[in-house]
Amino acid sequence: MNETTITAPPGTPFIDIVREFDASPARVFRAWTDPEIVPDWLGPAGMTMDLVEYNATPGGRYRYFHRDGSGEHGFRGVFHAVVANERIVQTFQYDGWPTEVSLETVTFEDLGGRTRVHTHAVYPSVESRDAMIASGMERGVLDSMSRLDGVLTR
């Protein structure tokens, strides 16, 4: 089984998430950006995703909600750069923390039929990065990567 690595070096504003998938960059990129597929894997297990908008083109926006019995969480962002099968630069905002924004660069590296996806997130400060880590984002990331693995092998 492929492992997800989450790295957040102390004193930096970065979070790096690396995961390999047994599928080509084209297939992984499509699952990552197609609004018909994204709700099947993005977010913590046990929550449903209501995807309002997901326009993965330069300047396009996304907007979605994760819901379970205890409530809903809204997220939004903008795709600033999109290079098919290679790279996405997007912002990330959580409704519960509306003036905090992070910037994510996602790269899809071709390993010859397999793909290494590297998400590099930067926060406005070390403190806001630390707060994101403390919020328990790790579970959502691990669940998402595991669910995406399932989508790609079905």
Add this chain to the structure above:
Amino acid sequence: MNETTITAPPGTPFIDIVREFDASPARVFRAWTDPEIVPDWLGPAGMTMDLVEYNATPGGRYRYFHRDGSGEHGFRGVFHAVVANERIVQTFQYDGWPTEVSLETVTFEDLGGRTRVHTHAVYPSVESRDAMIASGMERGVLDSMSRLDGVLTR
């Protein structure tokens, strides 16, 4: 005369720009966000600004060009959070470097009739921050702050 301080600590992805103005936060914020005023101060001296769009509301976009006899430079971004007279979070992209994006947080601190404006920019990496410094952004920043000073005292 008020001085502009530009700080870029080695090994970090940050650039911090601090400048005080002899005007209230409301006046400085208006000059910072009103598309009728922005072309009067934003950018290096000696260049004209063609402001295509400048919608400083949450989710709004901006798009402008700086031109002189040697050519034109296009810029774009999105306002992700806007709190009147207090805070702006926006992205920044240069057409010449389309897959690089930086994230800027601008705060307007009330000093009692005067205002301290602090622009805190974060880049995806230390290397891209260093490249921005090496590009000569300092001149544009110093000129902009000096020109804004002039706008506020006219």
